[in-house]
Amino acid sequence: MAEITDSKERATTETLQPPRGYSMSGRKKSVAEEPVTSVLTGGQVPIYDRELTADEEVLAALGYKPEFKREFSLWTSFCVSFAVLGLLPSFASTLYYGMGYAGEPGMVWGWLIAMVFIQCVAMSMAEICSSMPTSGGLYYAAAVLAPPGWGPLAAWITGWSNWLGQVTGAPSVDYALAAMILAAASITNPDYVPTPYQTWLLTTFIMLIHGCISSMPTRWIANFNSYGSTFNIIGLFIVIIMIPAGANRESQGLPKFNSSAEVWGDIYNSTDFPAGIAILMSFVAVIWTMSGYDAPFHLSEECSNANIASPRAIVLTSGVGGVFGWFLQLVVAYTVIDIPSVIGSDLGQPWASYLIQVMPQNTALAILSLTIICAFSMGQGCMVAASRVTFAYARDGCFPFSWWIKRVNKHTYTPVNAVWFNTTIGICMTLLIFGGTVAIGAIFSIAAVAAFVAFTIPIFIRVFMVGNRFRPGPWNLGKFSLPIGALACAFVMLMVPILCFPAMTGTDLSPSLMNWTVVVYGGPMTLALLWFAIDAHKWFKGPKVNIEHMMLGREEAVINGEGQDSGESSANSLSDAEKGKVAA
Numbered sequence: 001m002a003e004i005t006d007s008k009e010r011a012t013t014e015t016l017q018p019p020r021g022y023s024m025s026g027r028k029k030s031v032a033e034e035p036v037t038s039v040l041t042g043g044q045v046p047i048y049d050r051e052l053t054a055d056e057e058v059l060a061a062l063g064y065k066p067e068f069k070r071e072f073s074l075w076t077s078f079c080v081s082f083a084v085l086g087l088l089p090s091f092a093s094t095l096y097y098g099m100g101y102a103g104e105p106g107m108v109w110g111w112l113i114a115m116v117f118i119q120c121v122a123m124s125m126a127e128i129c130s131s132m133p134t135s136g137g138l139y140y141a142a143a144v145l146a147p148p149g150w151g152p153l154a155a156w157i158t159g160w161s162n163w164l165g166q167v168t169g170a171p172s173v174d175y176a177l178a179a180m181i182l183a184a185a186s187i188t189n190p191d192y193v194p195t196p197y198q199t200w201l202l203t204t205f206i207m208l209i210h211g212c213i214s215s216m217p218t219r220w221i222a223n224f225n226s227y228g229s230t231f232n233i234i235g236l237f238i239v240i241i242m243i244p245a246g247a248n249r250e251s252q253g254l255p256k257f258n259s260s261a262e263v264w265g266d267i268y269n270s271t272d273f274p275a276g277i278a279i280l281m282s283f284v285a286v287i288w289t290m291s292g293y294d295a296p297f298h299l300s301e302e303c304s305n306a307n308i309a310s311p312r313a314i315v316l317t318s319g320v321g322g323v324f325g326w327f328l329q330l331v332v333a334y335t336v337i338d339i340p341s342v343i344g345s346d347l348g349q350p351w352a353s354y355l356i357q358v359m360p361q362n363t364a365l366a367i368l369s370l371t372i373i374c375a376f377s378m379g380q381g382c383m384v385a386a387s388r389v390t391f392a393y394a395r396d397g398c399f400p401f402s403w404w405i406k407r408v409n410k411h412t413y414t415p416v417n418a419v420w421f422n423t424t425i426g427i428c429m430t431l432l433i434f435g436g437t438v439a440i441g442a443i444f445s446i447a448a449v450a451a452f453v454a455f456t457i458p459i460f461i462r463v464f465m466v467g468n469r470f471r472p473g474p475w476n477l478g479k480f481s482l483p484i485g486a487l488a489c490a491f492v493m494l495m496v497p498i499l500c501f502p503a504m505t506g507t508d509l510s511p512s513l514m515n516w517t518v519v520v521y522g523g524p525m526t527l528a529l530l531w532f533a534i535d536a537h538k539w540f541k542g543p544k545v546n547i548e549h550m551m552l553g554r555e556e557a558v559i560n561g562e563g564q565d566s567g568e569s570s571a572n573s574l575s576d577a578e579k580g581k582v583a584a
Contacts (some may be wrong), residue, residue, distance in 0.1 A: 037131045037144055037555045054201045055133075055306050062134055069218050069413050074309040074316075076222040077296040079229035081317040084292030084385055086173065086378025087325045089235050091289060092351035094444060095332075098285030100343045101503065102275065103268025104258065104333035106282035111329045113279075114370045116324040117491035121452075122293050122318035123477060124313035124459045124485045130473030132308045133300035134543075135392035138162050141458035144458035145466050150487040153532065158457045159393050160528040161272050164521065165291065165450030166389045169382035170210060171203070171426035172288075172443045175433065176349075177375040178202040183352035184368050187361065194348065200433045206376070208432075210383040211423035217412040218302055221384055224285050225473025235370040240327055242367060248356045249333045268339050280498050287495065289325060291451040293317040295385040298392070307486035309496040311475040314557040348437070359528065386422050391415035396544045438512055445517035449499050456492040459485050461491065 003297035056066045072080070091098075098107050128141045139162060143155035181202060182194035213224060250256055269278045280455075296313035300306040303313075335358050336342065345353035351371065355364035409416040432440040462470055463485035477484055502515040532540070 010537050016143055037141075037469070041375030041406060046093050048304075053303060058133060058307055059301060062132060062140070063155045064134060064301075066301070067408050067413075070304045070306070072219045072222055072299055072300055072303040072309075074303075074305075074313055076226050077299055077303050077310060077313040078316050080222075080225045080293035080299060080381050080384060081293055082168070082225055082229045082321065083225050083232060083311055083377045083557060084295045085290065085317055085321045085379030086232060086292070086381070087289065087321055087328065087373055087377030088239060089173065089176065089180075089378050090369050091285075091325065091328055091332075092180065092349075092375070093132055094285035094288050095350040095354065096343060097267075097288075097444075098282050098329070099332075099336070099339055100270055101282040102270075102278040103233045103266065103269045103339055104263040104336065104403060105265060106279050107262060107329040107333045108326075110279050110282040111286050111322075111326050114283045115290070115326065117487060118290050119318055119322060120287065120316075120484045120488040120491065121459070123456055124462070124481070124488050125455055125477050126314040127472065127481060128458055128462060129300060130311040130475035131296045131471060132309045133297075133303075135298050135301045135388045137297035137300070137389070137392070137394075138454050138458050139393065140543050142461060145458055145461040145470060147465055151542045152537065152540050154457060154461065156398075156528065156532050157455065157525075158454050159398055160451045160525060161215065161457075163389055163393060163398075164524060165447050166382075166386035166453060167422050167425050168429060168443045168447045168450070169292075169386055170207060170379050170422070171429045172447055173375060173379040173382055174206040174426075175199070175203045175208065175430055175440060175443070177206055177379060179349045180352060180358070180368060180372050180375065183347045184348040184365060184372070187352065187356060187365060187368075194347075199270065200430055203430045203433070204427050206379065207423055207426055213420055214383040214387055214419045215409070215412065215414060215416045218414055221414070225377070225381055225384070227265050228374075228380065232374045232377055234327065234394075235374045235511075236324055239367055239370060240324075240331055242265075242363065243331045243335055243358070246360070248360055249335065249337065249358060253322050254339070255335065258336070263330075263333045270343070271501075271503040272508060273501065277498070277501070280495070282501070283495060283500055284445060284499050286325075287448040287452060287499070290318060291448060292381070293321065294386070294451070294455065295381065297337060297462055298385050298388040302351065302388075307473045308475050314352065383422065387415050387419040390418040390422055394418060396542070397540070409427065436512065438514070439516065442516040442520045445499055445515065446521040447515055449521050452492050452496060452499075460489045461566055463489060 053070075055070055059066055096420055098110065102110065104178035114137050122460060125138070128384070132141050132142050132144065142158035143151040146154035178199050179194075181201060186192050186194065214221065216224075242258065244257070247256070267275045267278065269275050271278045271281060271282070293314050296303065296317070297312040300310040302312050332354065336354060337357050342350050342353045342357060343521050347356070352364075352368055355367055359367065384545050390399075391406055391408075393399060395404040396402075399405055405421050406415070407417050408414065429443060430440070432443065463482055472481075500518045502509055502513060503515045504510075
């Protein structure tokens with residue numbers, strides 16, 4: 001078990017290099033000597049009864065003892081996040097919004113503009129990840145960076161919003177996957193019409209499979225996601241090449257491609273809002289598609305060289321995903337024939353409808369099959385990332401039955417209970433299928449809004465409130481940190497209300513056409529805030545330190561951190577002048 005003790009312990013001989021995890025003087029490092037922004041203070045020193053690696057020392061400085069095997073690398077972390085990103089299946093799942101709201105210009109201009117600002121969000125998040133590489137990620141960062149006294153509330157809002165975004169990821173992907181499988185069945189057998197009950201059963205079955213895979217040992221999961229992400233990348237390249245090469249537009253008496261004037265300038269506005277607002281509303285497809293780049297943050301406790309590899313994986317995922325996602329948008333925008341028939345097809349899946357419209361049936365089915373395989377990998381990546389978030393929050397007592405959810409399986413060394421907790425919640429959410437396409441569609445918008453809110457709270461605090469309390473990690477933006485963070489915050493503040501707009505207004509708006517995001521997201525968040533105001537503020541104090549700690553030179557005042565919140569641990573070991581400060 002890890003502890004925190006005196007820093008005066010010396011190496012056995014001066015001629016030997018110090019063991020990994022020690023400073024060059026032969027003593028164990030204080031929090032101030034690690035490149036972290038922590039709930040602990042700079043004068044506290046992690047010590048332990050075994051030698052820790054450099055990664056484990058960083059985690060100890062953040063207040064946590066190591067519980068996972070570090071078997072993820074930069075590449076495998078990127079693979080998980082790219083699997084969660086799932087460009088091809090994500091595009092297929094959200095084509096209704098990207099194409100349906102503003103047509104081809106919404107796809108090409110919308111993706112291009114949104115990606116610039118999404119990259120700002122990703123880089124700001126990566127900088128925070130380098131300074132605080134924990135599974136709690138954004139939630140931990142919000143607690144540490146918030147002004148004194150506001151940390152618990154900031155962590156509570158960030159945590160619940162992030163959890164809502166994460167827990168809707170796998171159900172939304174698996175629902176889209178089930179819809180594509182059933183659409184393929186409809187293409188091969190035109191007399192077959194899928195029912196909501198069949199869609200729900202297939203979605204549930206897929207979620208159970210993903211729950212089993214996500215319960216495996218870390219190395220198995222890493223390998224599975226490595227293969228899945230490789231297939232995602234290959235599949236994306238194949239589709240980008242096959243669509244323009246195999247499109248049968250000319251056999252239908254049309255030119256090989258749509259004109260650039262049409263693609264870049266002919267806005268198909270299916271909303272009651274002005275064209276500019278319709279373009280902004282189409283951003284939901286980009287935001288939902290690109291919301292998986294935070295996965296390396298949540299896997300950082302299982303990643304080697306985490307404070308460099310994890311932020312690099314975040315930026316790499318966002319950058320590579322943004323570029324190749326835009327290529328896919330261009331290919332579809334230049335080949336689509338009839339947008340209304342794609343959006344309103346009886347197949348119930350716009351991607352399948354588009355493929356049948358522009359490709360021979362066998363080729364369309366081949367591309368749809370590739371998309372289905374990629375979607376399966378994506379759904380599993382979402383399940384893994386969400387389980388790590390749930391584990392981190394349960395470790396700090398945020399959920400009922402947290403004592404059970406936070407248990408790490410002694411055989412697989414993975415949070416199996418958190419996996420099945422999320423699986424159960426996800427299956428319950430897919431019951432929205434029986435409410436119709438608009439109702440189940442809300443899980444896409446809630447994922448986008450919830451993720452964006454959670455992403456931006458710690459960035460906003462970092463940019464506008466922190467001052468010199470933030471200690472950059474080895475990966476940082478330098479002098480560009482604040483301007484990039486400010487652009488990220490401005491973009492999110494603009495987009496969150498727009499993501500809640502319905503397509504119709506006035507007398508055209510009906511319950512079946514209402515955008516229920518504000519209810520599906522706002523309802524749980526309102527309940528969470530009421531819970532905090534009524535009860536949780538009494539016991540929730542932010543991230544809990546689970547490692548023993550003491551101040552330099554105060555060996556008699558060792559504090560057992562097991563089960564304590566950061567405020568308790570710091571308060572018992574600091575002078576009055578030091579209380580409330582973050583590691584300097």
